[in-house]
Amino acid sequence: MNSVERVWALLKKDILFEWRNKTAIAGWLVYVTVTTFIIYLSFRGHLSNPAWMSLYWIVVIFSLLNTSTILFKKEYGGMFYYIRSLASPLEIFTSKALWNFVLSFITALTATFIFSVFFGNIFSGKVLLWGGLVFGGILGLSNILTLLSALVASSNNLVLLAIIGLPVLIPLILILIQHGQMILVDVMPQAEMNNQWMILALLNVVIIFLAIILFNYIWRE
């Protein structure tokens, strides 16, 4: 069995677990819908564009924090030693990060859909740009959260992931909100937009690189 097959096998195991008890799927669906509804009630149905952007990312991030907490929960105890004998840390990290990315991307798309239903579609002509931004943002967010959830998996504190995750995510959130607002405004010169995409891409590269290197040290029990 080579590396790719191992990663795929680990991924299939996670998907199967998920399909059987559906905790994460139910989590994001309920979370996103309920929070959006609460926002709808408090803002009486009308959101300005910047507010749409900021609230969207807040809802997505809190939903991701919820789903990421349970990512490594099962991997401690006896399961830990079993998995460790099967696959290298890089493969384990790749499978977890891919799984987290898939879950997070579905969450973000659902949130886009639900936000558009409640507050109107503000990205009518720019779906591709928005899709690219969500892709880049979720890539960075899911990798950071995978790494951090491995850090806090062994503790009993349920909010620890939120406590350590939110401050570290602040730079990425700022970049995403600003980038999103630049997409909404039509008069942005192309050079500025390219600058923003480059910053997002570079940040993602740095995050993935760091996460892969650091995960080896976490996993070395």
Next chain:
Amino acid sequence: MISGKISLLWKTLSIVLLLYTVGYGFLVKIPELPILNESIRNLFFHVPMWFAMMFMMLISLVSSISYLATSKQKYDILAAEVAKVGFVFGCLGILTGMVWAQVTWGAWWVFEEVKLNGAAAGLLIYAAYFILRGSFTKENMKARFSAVYNIFAFVMYMVLINVIPRITDSSLHPGNGGNPGFNAYDLDNNLRTVFYPAVIGWTLLAFWISTLKFRIEMIKYKRIDNEA
């Protein structure tokens, strides 16, 4: 013997530089700038606080990397203590900044200002580091996991205070408009004669405090180790 003399040298240097900063800093001739006037002297206190914090966090980063490389507990203890002192200096930086803001901009805090929010978020990142350390009971897990978080936190901190201000345009901070440095800040030669020694003095003081805390923590650690 020689290490004792070297440490005496830099500790004395730190005191001398700080006395010079506090003394001559209030007497040096300042350029005639509108709005800032005499408050420009805060430059010798506010900005060096941030330099001290950055240097301390850098030492903390190197120490964390050393811990991951060698698994020696002393590196982990050093990383934590230096980060604590850096955090205190960061708080002082924010306090001196708030006083300066009240005098020049008329408000203690301005929410639109990216650098202020970046500074506060940076403090939050390191506060989370201390909370993470507090949540572990086993020493080796605490050391290893907090070292991993420290490395990640430092990189995000650098992004927060260097990259983000450069990509936003407007800022109330003097000498800004994309560049978070203070080169465009009208630093004439008189100010430079006090500013550079101030940075060195405050950084050496921060380092001195962290070495003291480090020695206390090492004694505590060895005592528990011996009893166990």
